[in-house]
Amino acid sequence: VEPISLGLALAGVLTGYISYPRLYCLFAECCGQKRSLSREALQKDLDNKLFGQHLAKKVILNAVSGFLSNPRPKKPLTLSLHGWTGTGKNFVSKIIAENIYEGGLNSDYVHLFVATLHFPHASNITLYKARAEIWRPSWMKLGDQLQLWIRGNVSACARSIFIFDEMDKMHAGLIDAIKPFLDYYDVVDEVSYQKAIFIFLSNAGAERITDVALDFWRRGKQREEIRLKDMEHALSVSVFNNRNSGFWHSSLIDRNLIDYFVPFLPLEYKHLKMCIRVEMQARGYEIDEDIISRVAEEMTFFPKEERVFSDKGCKTVYTKLDYYLDD
Numbered sequence: 001v002e003p004i005s006l007g008l009a010l011a012g013v014l015t016g017y018i019s020y021p022r023l024y025c026l027f028a029e030c031c032g033q034k035r036s037l038s039r040e041a042l043q044k045d046l047d048n049k050l051f052g053q054h055l056a057k058k059v060i061l062n063a064v065s066g067f068l069s070n071p072r073p074k075k076p077l078t079l080s081l082h083g084w085t086g087t088g089k090n091f092v093s094k095i096i097a098e099n100i101y102e103g104g105l106n107s108d109y110v111h112l113f114v115a116t117l118h119f120p121h122a123s124n125i126t127l128y129k130a131r132a133e134i135w136r137p138s139w140m141k142l143g144d145q146l147q148l149w150i151r152g153n154v155s156a157c158a159r160s161i162f163i164f165d166e167m168d169k170m171h172a173g174l175i176d177a178i179k180p181f182l183d184y185y186d187v188v189d190e191v192s193y194q195k196a197i198f199i200f201l202s203n204a205g206a207e208r209i210t211d212v213a214l215d216f217w218r219r220g221k222q223r224e225e226i227r228l229k230d231m232e233h234a235l236s237v238s239v240f241n242n243r244n245s246g247f248w249h250s251s252l253i254d255r256n257l258i259d260y261f262v263p264f265l266p267l268e269y270k271h272l273k274m275c276i277r278v279e280m281q282a283r284g285y286e287i288d289e290d291i292i293s294r295v296a297e298e299m300t301f302f303p304k305e306e307r308v309f310s311d312k313g314c315k316t317v318y319t320k321l322d323y324y325l326d327d
């Protein structure tokens with residue numbers, strides 16, 4: 001091939017590459033060219049991977065697929081996931097992210113913000129305040145930075161996903177900083193946030209969720225019989241009245257900025273076994289029911305007398321599995 005023809009061909013390809021986003025997006029991750037969410041794929045993922053959470057599955061499937069299929073949402077999607085530790089709140093956020101962006105949590109358009117990691121713990125406020133004053137001038141400034149960070153990310157990609165972990169430990173000033181983005185505004189400071197997704201994770205309300213689940217268990221009812229309605233009351237009472245989540249209440253809940261409260265039920269012995277089984281498979285081991293039972297039995301359960309729910313959910317089963325797999 002002559003150099004001139006080759007040059008022309010290459011230039012043609014490059015022009016196509018640059019001027020046709022679709023072509024470019026075959027090779028690189030693109031905001032607007034995300035793989036379109038398939039309701040079936042999300043459902044399959046939730047059914048196969050998330051155990052013991054029939055309420056969360058249903059709400060998340062409907063909320064996420066409904067929001068993404070709406071070309072003109074009036075506000076960003078805001079989900080608030082509540083429940084005991086290790087019950088799948090982070091895990092489900094990961095599933096949502098993976099169903100929207102190829103890179104999942106590693107995507108440039110998915111942002112995880114951990115209150116206690118990125119900013120101080122509420123109970124240590126005075127301690128951290130002193131520290132914050134050294135490296136950052138004031139809480140106000142932190143709020144400004146958070147706003148700039150959100151604004152920058154949404155300007156780059158309207159369909160950005162923000163996951164705020166440990167929301168119940170987040171400083172009130174920072175929650176105030178997020179508030180304007182969650183509302184029914186067309187644009188805030190020249191940027192539209194209506195296509196963004198905000199997911200808040202917290203343990204607020206976990207005790208009340210557990211009370212309801214325990215009550216069903218004691219009455220010999222299936223946990224799958226628990227309806228969202230049974231949880232709504234328990235959640236609103238505890239989240240609204242919880243001393244630590246009071247600011248939450250006043251700033252976000254009062255103004256109806258949260259679209260869905262999603263309860264995560266405490267996990268039982270049989271769910272732990274399911275988590276362990278999946279992990280054994282993922283590590284390429286043959287399924288050994290004896291090991292699975294031994295690992296699950298090592299976990300601690302509450303309440304003391306009945307020992308129904310795992311106090312760490314599925315969170316630490318994997319490290320316990322290491323011990324048995326080394327045998």
Ligand SMILES: Nc1ncnc2c1ncn2[C@@H]1O[C@H](COP(=O)(O)OP(=O)(O)OP(=O)(O)O)[C@@H](O)[C@H]1O
Pocket residue numbers: 049050051052053083084085086087088089090091092201202203267275313314315
């Ligand atoms: N319901 C579940 N179904 C399947 N796996 C689960 C479930 N819950 C937890 N797991 C497993 O346990 C791990 C830890 O759970 P995860 O981080 O989602 O808990 P969490 O609810 O976010 O807890 P925390 O409140 O402590 O942050 C997950 O990565 C997942 O592998």
